[in-house]
Amino acid sequence: MEIKIRKMDPSEYELLSDFLYEAIFQRDENNLLPREIIQEPALRIYIEDFGEKKHDHCLCAVADDVIVGAVWTRIIKGYGSIDDSIPEFAVSIRRGFRRKGIGTALMEQMIELLKREGCEKASLAVQKDNYAVRMYQKTGFSIIDENEEEYIMMIDLKENE
16 A cells, blocks of 8 residues: 655645544544534634644645545644644544554654744644554654643654754
């Protein structure tokens, strides 16, 4: 299976609602949250009017002309927000394509894009028991804070040049 990573075309941004739902860490695959959960204000901000803000960037992974993964960043007051100058990551891989290195490749390419854009740092939030914690650490993110359920992670893009 050949995976190509490219910028997501604005005409494809409507797919971000599917990827946002897939990005929600759900421990019990047999008892999934209702899809309407992405309409909650705390989640909706990750995709609402995407592409209209300066630091809205999205890359996607494509296999056989089908988008199977996406990573996007924007400056929002999200779960992993540090301040209003640091873009926050969201990453999502469709079931069946996970644990194949696609997420790592997307993250690495987004990090490079943010560096070219002059961003100095980026952040994200991840559930403590999500296997993706190791992937984020592998791509250069460090835990800088935590709450009961999540780690807040950050990468210093100037240090990782």
